[in-house]
Amino acid sequence: MATAAAPSILDVRADFPIFGRRIDGRPLVYLDSAATSQKPESVIAAIDDYYRRHNANIHRGVYTLAQEATEMFEGARERVAAFAGGQTETTIFTRNATEAINLVAYAWGREHVGPGDAVLITQMEHHSNIVPWQLLCEETGAELRYLDVSDEGKLSLEQLDAELARGDVKLVACAHISNVLGTINPVAEIVGRARSAGAVTLIDGSQAAPQMPIDVGALGPDFYAWTGHKALGPTGIGVLHGRRELLERMRPFLGGGDMIRTVDFQRSTWNDLPWKFEAGTSMVAEGVGLGAAVDYLTGLQMESVRAHERELVGYALERLREVAGVRVIGPRTAEERGGVISFELEGIHPHDVADLVNRENVCIRAGHHCAMPLMRRLGVPATARASFGPYNDRSDVDALIGALAQARQVFGV
Amino acid sequence: MDDLYRDYILDHYKRPRNFGELEPHDLEAHDHNPLCGDELGVHIRVADGKIVELRFHGQGCAISQAAASIASEEYVGMPLDEVGGLDGEWLIELLGIPISATRRRCALLNLKVMRGATTGDASWPNGGG
Numbered sequence: 001m002a003t004a005a006a007p008s009i010l011d012v013r014a015d016f017p018i019f020g021r022r023i024d025g026r027p028l029v030y031l032d033s034a035a036t037s038q039k040p041e042s043v044i045a046a047i048d049d050y051y052r053r054h055n056a057n058i059h060r061g062v063y064t065l066a067q068e069a070t071e072m073f074e075g076a077r078e079r080v081a082a083f084a085g086g087q088t089e090t091t092i093f094t095r096n097a098t099e100a101i102n103l104v105a106y107a108w109g110r111e112h113v114g115p116g117d118a119v120l121i122t123q124m125e126h127h128s129n130i131v132p133w134q135l136l137c138e139e140t141g142a143e144l145r146y147l148d149v150s151d152e153g154k155l156s157l158e159q160l161d162a163e164l165a166r167g168d169v170k171l172v173a174c175a176h177i178s179n180v181l182g183t184i185n186p187v188a189e190i191v192g193r194a195r196s197a198g199a200v201t202l203i204d205g206s207q208a209a210p211q212m213p214i215d216v217g218a219l220g221p222d223f224y225a226w227t228g229h230k231a232l233g234p235t236g237i238g239v240l241h242g243r244r245e246l247l248e249r250m251r252p253f254l255g256g257g258d259m260i261r262t263v264d265f266q267r268s269t270w271n272d273l274p275w276k277f278e279a280g281t282s283m284v285a286e287g288v289g290l291g292a293a294v295d296y297l298t299g300l301q302m303e304s305v306r307a308h309e310r311e312l313v314g315y316a317l318e319r320l321r322e323v324a325g326v327r328v329i330g331p332r333t334a335e336e337r338g339g340v341i342s343f344e345l346e347g348i349h350p351h352d353v354a355d356l357v358n359r360e361n362v363c364i365r366a367g368h369h370c371a372m373p374l375m376r377r378l379g380v381p382a383t384a385r386a387s388f389g390p391y392n393d394r395s396d397v398d399a400l401i402g403a404l405a406q407a408r409q410v411f412g413v
Numbered sequence: 414m415d416d417l418y419r420d421y422i423l424d425h426y427k428r429p430r431n432f433g434e435l436e437p438h439d440l441e442a443h444d445h446n447p448l449c450g451d452e453l454g455v456h457i458r459v460a461d462g463k464i465v466e467l468r469f470h471g472q473g474c475a476i477s478q479a480a481a482s483i484a485s486e487e488y489v490g491m492p493l494d495e496v497g498g499l500d501g502e503w504l505i506e507l508l509g510i511p512i513s514a515t516r517r518r519c520a521l522l523n524l525k526v527m528r529g530a531t532t533g534d535a536s537w538p539n540g541g542g
Binding site for chain 2: 348349350351352355356366367368372375381382410411412
């Protein structure tokens with residue numbers, strides 16, 4: 001069994017300037033990385049350097065600055081693609097994961113889903129992987145169906161098989177790691193079975209990409225979406241990896257500059273991949289920042305990031321058991337989980353829990369975590385959630401446990 | 414003692430006054446704060462243009478539930494047409510605790526529900542901000 005004296009696998013907090021911050025003279029205990037990650041110095045410096053030394057609009061300028069900016073942005077794309085095991089030309093930059101999923105729902109969904117078809121998602125999806133499909137189904141007359149979540153926070157492959165056997169499923173969309181339960185879903189199996197049944201797959205990797213090695217090529221989904229700001233990068237940039245044959249046949253998502261080859265008075269023709277799906281001036285600084293983020297993560301090695309978070313989650317699960325009245329939601333072991341732990345504290349509403357632990361500078365989230373259908377399935381109005389990044393260590397868990405004990409004292413429970 | 418979770422706040426949270434259902438009732442409303450999942454409904458009995466009895470019901474954080482309980486004691490006996498004129502500052506002052514911007518809607522939910530029941534205006538008091 002692990003002990004409190006065991007060193008962390010990673011020791012990188014000093015790389016993140018925000019941890020120099022003191023609030024009321026005390027350090028930050030940041031346990032909300034599932035909402036957004038903190039940023040290493042190298043990411044902040046890359047964005048700063050871009051604006052100070054290289055800023056220009058990309059792709060068409062012939063002067064030195066424009067060439068540099070273009071190379072920085074497209075170089076970032078190459079490294080982001082490689083980071084996730086994707087190909088450069090099929091790695092599309094979007095504003096965030098939500099926009100990536102909407103791109104598929106509009107540009108692929110409106111062409112391929114119709115009355116009598118079904119879209120199959122799961123009860124544990126983030127709103128970003130629910131609402132675009134609701135809109136698609138409302139518009140096209142298709143049916144939106146859900147895979148259940150068990151009491152232990154897991155999906156059933158038998159139910160997936162049964163749903164696919166109905167023969168009407170056009171698309172299966174599923175989170176790689178649940179942002180509430182922490183469940184690591186068996187996405188390779190899900191993708192394989194869906195593909196055999198002729199369904200297109202979309203995996204929401206927003207929680208997975210920052211936490212574990214991802215190989216989109218080996219995993220084989222038709223679409224894989226994730227977001228930069230949860231992966232140590234800036235806000236305002238997300239990623240969609242798509243299957244080339246589908247992307248080539250799809251209509252554009254947004255129209256405008258950069259995504260065209262030629263524009264005539266009545267008609268236009270489209271640019272090559274990936275720019276066909278990147279209308280308007282790109283998020284150049286954000287792309288450069290995300291490039292620096294994946295460089296940083298690659299330097300840490302994603303296997304180590306995963307091992308670090310698994311160790312921390314194991315320690316946190318163990319210590320949470322010491323707090324009377326705590327009920328942890330989701331899978332029982334750290335092996336089955338990403339770096340996310342949702343819990344309830346008997347007699348104290350999650351919102352009050354988050355407020356009370358904030359007095360110790362412990363940052364956790366309380367609420368529905370953008371997963372209201374899952375809250376209904378779990379029969380809770382909200383949960384408290386602690387989530388981890390590479391910069392966390394056991395002292396953060398200890399601070400949370402201490403703050404929870406104090407919260408219980410204030411409430412007299 | 415905690416600044417926010419004072420003894421009387423926790424007392425109202427744990428033993429809320431005027432909570433439950435009221436059948437029959439003359440007015441009702443139900444609302445929620447989607448941000449944190451706080452839920453609150455109210456049943457109101459009216460006589461001679463005044464609130465003679467009311468019951469809140471719902472679930473949520475200590476601030477939302479205690480605020481409803483504390484305010485309920487003010488609402489009983491109040492002329493119906495006065496409820497629409499109450500604003501967020503009245504309620505915050507009544508609670509007597511420092512309410513941060515992030516907890517403001519928790520505190521104001523009961524007034525929102527009361528205004529919904531008596532005037533049909535389901536907007537946040539003072540815009541909720």
